[in-house]
Amino acid sequence: MSTYLCVAYAGHFCWFLNNQEVRAHIEENQEYFTISMLNVYRATDLMFPGENEVEEARSFSRKVLEKITLKDSSLASTGLNKMVEHELKFPWIARLDHLDHRAWIEDINNTNVLWVGKTSFHRLSTLLNEKLLQLAVADYEFRQSIYRKELEEVIRWSKNKGMSDMGFGRDKTTYCYFAIASSIPLPYDSEVRMIITKSAVVITVADDFYDTEASFDELITLTQAIARWDAEGLSGHSKTIFNALDDLVSELVAKVRHQHGIDITYFLQQIWYETFNSWFVEAEAKWSMGGFVPSIEEYLGNGAVSIALHTIVLPASYLLNPSLADYKIRAGEYQTVTKLAMLIPRLLNDIQSYQKEEQEGKLNYVLLYMKENPGTDIQDSTAYVREIIYKNWGEFLQHVLMDGLAEELPKSCKFLHLSCVKVFQMFFHSSNRYDSNTDMLQDIQKAIYIPLNIRSN
Structure with missing residues (x-):
């Protein structure tokens, strides 16, 4: 503040x-x-x-x-x-609150850096400092104990639903939980973290299925099944994905009906269909089976949907207090803060994945900008995209933090947008950490398992 x-x-x-x-x-x-x-x-x-x-x-x-x-x-x-x-x-926008708290606790305990300088009137007594440190340590370790239990639960869910045994793509259950738990502080409750994590797991597996595993006929069949929300005709991986998604939607519908007395089934089915269809549009050619190359605007319109941040944030926001229960949110009709939260992660991802996607025959914003602007090189293109992110980030913060703007969402919902966009900043700030099998392992250990490094007095 x-x-x-x-x-x-x-x-x-x-x-x-x-x-x-x-x-x-x-x-x-x-x-x-x-x-x-x-x-x-x-x-x-x-x-x-x-x-x-x-x-x-x-x-x-x-x-x-x-x-x-x-x-x-x-x-x-x-x-x-x-x-x-x-x-x-490591700028604030790419750091996770939980790990930041750990760093502060360990730095204060081991170096007392807050009190460097001549501003002696800011000093705390040794006794008070020790008591505050003890409280901070107890809070951090309490969080770790909660996070360990929740991670075990979501790993069980992922295995039971077949998400971690697909035989292709990325099993990122632990990554997804770590990122959202470290970014969303308590008092957001367990239900929010679990729904977001399960959603991210389904998104990762389904996206990989559309990108690398499925035949074109399988993609048509699954996309149509999501549109009518009926698993008839599905088999194998397609049926596993649909069943996991249906279980997730049913769980959230029941929770929201119990808390708020409303039925959000149609909204959830529509927002998930919008997301699956965006993956289908990308896979249909990899935008290019027929040689079609979209314009930047066409690509970004679909790409902001396919990154699926809104598919994670908006449904989970019905579990917040205040929630979205009193707001009429429709799939495809989003407020500015949500549109910006969709745009920024897409561009962050594209900066770090253009080499991989070029090899796979896919397009992204970095590559399309060079196609539409002959004479530019990859450095020019990535610099241009970073400038777009920078400008939109300031506007996004304004919509999150300022009251009285048009199209207001509840403050709790706007802060959930911020937490989830910061996760994408962490994933893609300087490299593609999400696709790495090792880059985040130490952070995961520190966030959930490793005790604090506190010097004995």
């Missing part, structure tokens, strides 16, 4: 930018202003469109922090310097 307030009052927050003497003093005495510049940089994570002074503050503070990390100084080996390096390398 303090970060948000800083950005909201940009004129007060960025006053030093217009004073050349102050700016020069900061640059000449960088180490003294390390914490201040770190806090400025963090505050600018929440930047809205048109906030030019905030953007300048981010650029200035980053430049100062980068110089500090390169200097051979008394801070070079301290916890504070490591914190600065981490902040510059």
Whole structure:
């Protein structure tokens, strides 16, 4: 909240930018202003469109922090310097809250970095600091115990429904649960995490089926079965996928009917059909069996659906408090915050997967931009896509954090959008971590299994 307030009052927050003497003093005495510049940089994570002074503050503070990390100084080996390096390398938008909490607990315990500097009035007594640390440790370990039980449950579900034994594609049950549990803090309850994880598992398996395993006739048959919501005529993998999806939908329908007294069966069937049909459209040629190459706009219209973030977020939002029960959401007719939450992950994915998809004969935005703009290379194209993401990210944050905008969703629902988009930022910020079999293993262990590294006093 303090970060948000800083950005909201940009004129007060960025006053030093217009004073050349102050700016020069900061640059000449960088180490003294390390914490201040770190806090400025963090505050600018929440930047809205048109906030030019905030953007300048981010650029200035980053430049100062980068110089500090390169200097051979008394801070070079301290916890504070490591914190600065981490902040510059892994931005807030690509970090998961649960692992951030772990880092803070361990850093505070082992380095006491919060109290570097002359601001002694910010110090806590040793006794109070220890009690707060004990509370933080107990909370983290409590979360880990919950997460271990929930992960065991969702792994059982995945096996019972045949999702983890398909013999093709990616078994990402643990990845899916880790990501959403680490991004969505308690008090979001277990039901939300479990529904989102199960949805992500079905999406991953079905997407792989459409991409790599199924014949074209099988894709037609499964897509038509989803449209009429009837498994007649299905067999093998298609029937397994349909049955797992039907079980998931039935579970959520029952929960929402019990909590709110409404029936969302039609909405769920429609949003899932929309998603399956988008995969069919991509597979139909890989956009290209007949040599058809879509325009960027055509590709993105379908691609924003096929990434399936809305298919995860909107159904689960019926379990929140307040929920979507009082809002008339229709498949294919989404509010701006949802449209932006669909667009950003698609483009993030495309930046990190264009090489693989080019080899598989598929198209994505990066490749299409080069086709439509002869003379551009891959660096030009990825830079262009990153700029689109950057601009839309600011607008997305504005819709999540600001009240009073048109087409309002409940605050809880908007924050769930944010948590899930941050998961995609984590997956695709600097590489395709989702498709890696090893890249997230240590993070998973830290989030769910490994005890905190707390120094004994």
